[in-house]
Amino acid sequence: HPWVYAEEVLDAHSCENGALADVFSQKGSWLGTGLVSLQSKIRVRVLSRNANDVFDESFWRRRLRYAWEYRKAVMGPDVSNCRIIFGEADQFPGLTVDRYGTLLSAQVLSVGMERLKHTLFPALVQMLRADGQDIRGLYERNDVALREKEGLAQYKGWYDLSALGLPLPGTPLAHICENGIHYTVDVENGQKTGFFLDQKYNRRAAAALAPGRKVLDCFTHTGAFALNAAKGGAAEVIGVDASQLGVDQAAKNAALNGMSDRVRFLCRDVFELLPELYRQGEQFDLVVLDPPAFTKSRASVKKAVTGYREINLRGIKLVKNGGYLATCSCSHFMTPELFTKTIGEAARDARRRLRQVEYRTQSPDHPILWGADQSYYLKFYIFQVVDDQ
Numbered sequence: 034h035p036w037v038y039a040e041e042v043l044d045a046h047s048c049e050n051g052a053l054a055d056v057f058s059q060k061g062s063w064l065g066t067g068l069v070s071l072q073s074k075i076r077v078r079v080l081s082r083n084a085n086d087v088f089d090e091s092f093w094r095r096r097l098r099y100a101w102e103y104r105k106a107v108m109g110p111d112v113s114n115c116r117i118i119f120g121e122a123d124q125f126p127g128l129t130v131d132r133y134g135t136l137l138s139a140q141v142l143s144v145g146m147e148r149l150k151h152t153l154f155p156a157l158v159q160m161l162r163a164d165g166q167d168i169r170g171l172y173e174r175n176d177v178a179l180r181e182k183e184g185l186a187q188y189k190g191w192y193d194l195s196a197l198g199l200p201l202p203g204t205p206l207a208h209i210c211e212n213g214i215h216y217t218v219d220v221e222n223g224q225k226t227g228f229f230l231d232q233k234y235n236r237r238a239a240a241a242l243a244p245g246r247k248v249l250d251c252f253t254h255t256g257a258f259a260l261n262a263a264k265g266g267a268a269e270v271i272g273v274d275a276s277q278l279g280v281d282q283a284a285k286n287a288a289l290n291g292m293s294d295r296v297r298f299l300c301r302d303v304f305e306l307l308p309e310l311y312r313q314g315e316q317f318d319l320v321v322l323d324p325p326a327f328t329k330s331r332a333s334v335k336k337a338v339t340g341y342r343e344i345n346l347r348g349i350k351l352v353k354n355g356g357y358l359a360t361c362s363c364s365h366f367m368t369p370e371l372f373t374k375t376i377g378e379a380a381r382d383a384r385r386r387l388r389q390v391e392y393r394t395q396s397p398d399h400p401i402l403w404g405a406d407q408s409y410y411l412k413f414y415i416f417q418v419v420d421d422q
Contacts, residue, residue, distance in 0.1 A: 100125070113209070117137070
């Protein structure tokens with residue numbers, strides 16, 4: 034694992050916050066070089082185990098090139114909308130950079146990356162533009178409380194790229210096309226960095242089951258699963274979210290794609306709505322459950338299990354006999370084993386049987402680094418739901 038926790042440090046020489054430091058075992062063996070964070074429980078984030086590395090600008094440009102070449106290889110034509118930097122999985126601990134067409138959206142969550150960003154951001158934009166990519170700006174989404182654990186202030190705004198001859202973009206809105214569907218992404222006010230790119234191919238997988246069917250998309254956010262289902266040929270789609278801002282944007286995205294006649298959105302609490310629909314006798318051919326992370330710490334896992342069990346129970350009850358359920362968890366604390374067990378318990382409580390169609394994770398622009406559990410966070414199942422006879 035690339036992290037060294039403060040409680041694991043037996044001895045330390047004085048060093049600057051955010052600086053590079055070597056890590057040694059208790060027996061004196063060199064373990065690697067990482068970025069120090071003096072105010073965090075994660076004291077060092079190891080980023081290199083090569084003793085010959087020299088951490089100059091050329092080193093970071095090589096790292097950026099590795100990350101970009103990987104995205105081109107695994108994403109192909111979808112590289113215009115993808116995650117370019119995925120923290121530890123790309124050996125940039127605490128840094129996320131997403132691409133939405135001509136705009137980049139970045140989030141810096143470690144003091145080491147905060148110190149390095151003035152090297153990394155211009156170099157990244159230069160590299161992409163030199164490779165023929167039309168990049169107009171980079172927006173920083175550093176408005177997250179996690180930064181305070183690193184002693185960093187929260188803020189958001191455009192990163193100054195005037196040294197590269199790029200003026201500040203006039204709008205934080207980006208127009209993207211994913212799976213043939215057009216979206217307007219707000220990098221300033223959208224959730225996380227603006228849009229959830231990790232479900233790209235899971236949306237496509239769920240949409241393959243939609244032709245001619247009635248679909249319920251729960252926690253729809255900006256409507257992505259709902260619109261994929263409509264594009265896949267669904268007869269009727271209902272998208273539900275508790276955020277009026279999300280529902281409004283979802284409706285705009287439906288209109289943008291000429292789907293308003295087949296897709297409608299409701300601003301409701303999903304936990305409250307599903308039992309209402311069940312009492313009304315509503316049934317669906319496909320139910321999609323894409324909730325936010327119910328837990329962001331180990332301390333609240335037990336409570337999260339209750340939430341996942343309850344939402345899957347309510348969702349399963351609304352699936353017609355022989356219909357389909359697409360369900361997922363985006364919390365790495367909810368392990369694959371625990372998530373699987375929880376869904377099974379929900380199915381038993383609902384007196385329904387599940388036939389697994391497929392199991393998926395996040396799209397490959399969010400690579401899973403073995404040994405770093407935090408990089409394996411998205412679990413996505415598709416089941417056929419049948420009556421328990």
